Amino acid sequence: MVAMSKIATGNGHGENSTYFDGWKAYETNPFHPTERPEGVIQMGLAENQLCFNLIKNWLIKHPEASLCTPQGVNKFKETALFQDYHGMPEFRQAVAKFMGKVRGDRVKFDPDRIVMSGGATGAHEMVAFCLADPGEAFLVPTPYYPGFDRDLKWRTGVELVPVNCESCNNFKITRNALEAAYVKVQEANLRVKGLLITNPSNPLGTVLDRDTLKSMVRFINDKNIHLIGDEIYASTVFMEPEFVSISEIIEEEDVECNRDLIHIVYSLSKDMGFPGFRVGIVYSYNDSVVSCARKMSSFGLVSSQTQHLIASMLSDDEFVDNFITESKELLFNRHKYFTWSLSQVGIGCLKGNAGLFIWMDLRKLLKEETFAAEMELWRVITNEVKLNVSPGSSFHCQEPGWFRVCFANMDDYTMKVALLRIRTFMLKNNEAMVPLKLCRPSSLKLSLSRSLSRRMDDFMSPGIMSPHSPLPQSPLVRART
């Protein structure tokens, strides 16, 4: 009996990861404020749902973008037929301009280097196909997005080798760690083809500083390997320090770089909140890669209907400028309220300034410093607290006890419910709680003014945010031993 392929019958799709187990729990019993108030709240999905009103208002004012005016309908035929894998020029121009704006116009992007793909998922796979042969490897700093195991490896046969980063220095990517990983790959007789970084980081919610970026660029140049910068969260940087893109670093005078090694993956799924529209972008400084990727993009072009909509929207400078500012403010407020509320119940997180999630430190709640204990805690959170959060092990984190918790994919009410559940859980299980210093959560206004958030800054001293917050061990843990 002729079977299917090894790729189809193996586990390379990655869906057996714990990352997805929580989603399955959510899907069998999803939270709904009235219909299923005891359901699982989805905090494992990094989606940006905060800005839809802005976009809705723009769409109402611009029906031609959806091709629904009489004039718009005339464009329908042209749009419906357009399958050129170069993509609509106005689409590429609009995306290039948007990418520049997101980087504070400190750098310009060339529309002719913009290549479409089926979301960032498609973009990553495409880049792997262009740069590496089966059996070759990319280095990836941990913790990293679990989807990379599928996107970069599954059908391409490329290997991913982790570059271990540790909480003792806030998961910074050091030159030593890069060198160590590189040597390890060579000793295994594999060839390293590139380094993949996510900046801003998923799951950390932090940005890479200039020195680290320069160090990485020097590293890849020394080894003559590629640098792939996944910058899909570029516009979610809501607080200092500022986002610095690889595109900026390579322009700096003290950085010598072979541009043929530099590639950026982008998408509108996170910054704009449009995952359903499948707008992925590969931006390469290497002409051969642009040419090859463009041919490969046939396997995942952006629907021309969507290209048309995005081109219209992103060419509206006033809208874009306003959107970027508003989006950051909404994310800032949400993040602040969320992290402050967690600190009230003694939960610390890595100090973050970007992304749609926080990197929560629950090491003190572990029975022991093992991944088995992490899984046990995670099951408690899923089944008893009824929250789907993502365990650090699914991100290849080397230290047990960290969890990624998403905060931008829900409305204010759901967030309150989630925080209440966490609070109830912590109060029930932790006798030595950090006492509540400000007013009760129910009387706290959810949309915070800047002045209030500045006061929260004072309250949330580095000590509370730091993973080394001096919390005694949870009685839950004591009770189990």
Add this chain to the structure above:
Amino acid sequence: MGLLSRKATCNTHGQDSSYFLGWQEYEKNPYNEVNNPNGIIQMGLAENQLCLDLLEPWLMKNPDALGLKRDGISIFKELALFQDYNGFPAFKRALADFMGEIRGNKVSFDPNHVVLTAGATSANETLMFCLADQGDAFLLPTPYYPGFDRDLRWRTGVEIVPIHCTSSNGFKVTLPAIEQAYRQAQKRKLRVKGVLITNPSNPLGTTMARDELDLLINFIEDRQIHLISDEIYSGTVFTSPSFVSVMEVLKDRNLDQTQVWERVHIVYSLSKDLGLPGFRVGAIYSNDPVVVSAATKMSSFGLVSSQTQYLLSAMLLDKKFTKEYMSENHKRLQKQQKDLVSGLEKAGIRCLDSNAGLFCWVDMRHLLKSNTFEAEMELWQKIIYHVKINISPGSSCHCIEPGWFRVCFANMSESTLKLAIQRLKSFVSSIGMKSQSHQELKSLRRKARNNWVFRLSLQSFYDREQDTTTKVSFSYRPHFMSLSNIAATLDAAA
């Protein structure tokens, strides 16, 4: 040591094929009725542009579909967030129903067995990734769509082994040809995982007969391999014989729910039938839930935009509209094809008798200087640069007989088609081959031995009301080289 992958630096993307070179020439000098009347007319692109004017009134009457509203209320947010690779349920239901309608409802399709992909390009590649390992092979009847060289092989590492079909029997698939291909694969130490057919055929424009489909089913049953039927042109069948899907044959033979049933998979798309290639709507339909599951996961690499799924679910659910649209589509395709065929006939050029597709398979063997592919290329270059028409040479479709060309007719207006025919007529007269070919044909007819038959309508063959058709049969042998010699030469070169 290479900086890029082998895939990036090799030629398997297929873009150096003459199929695409012609497009490039067209793009440098595209015909435009007003701005560039001496430009190259694009007849190398299989697009259906004949019915888009029917879509516009529907869109005006159904503004919610494009406006991303439901009952007047915006569902933009819901759609913008919808990235579930299982697809929009309403869209899959509508698509499954539409596929059933095209097959006269003789078979029905289960929406849960539909996998949405970014165009048929992605569907075909995904099926290869699911069914074959690197170095395995699929058998394909020639001539076939040049894009398969890229879609099936490039990133998957799967090989294509041709099943050579010839004009001796109208390019139908025969058992000896399939077995010859299978042996060839074995000689090359390739494991055959399946057969891929395009039905209706691109580039032939013909539908497969039931006996061909029976033959293929028997073969895959016997060898326990897969059968992929690319049916993206199923909605373009504009005259009899009517379209018979492989699913129908399986059902009629009571093979549903057997093992072979689970090894038959269909590829579909809305690019040809509805003329919407820009929207990237492809689908895989498989009776095997394991294939459906694997392909669904892989579809993450190329999902259909939710905005597009919403628009098209509304359109396809309007069954009155789709019925009228498809009926008008068939009428217009039939007329345009007839105009091309009769126009070419007046220039002394014959086409393979066809009943589907957006193109004709045109016989220009008599215009070749010699019965070689070099002569075919020479002729093709003349047609591009002097006649200023882009058509696709048969060699790019892996045809083993030189002199055949695919000529598309559904991507242009009537007047542009007339102009193209006129240019070809002038060209043929100028090289003085017309009279020569007529003489040769008359003499060969007298010496006819083989069983090649081309039906030629001197009146409206397809005009059922009149039914006064004159059929003329021609049978003739190849000019210089016997077909079996050609096949042997190509096999040796493979």
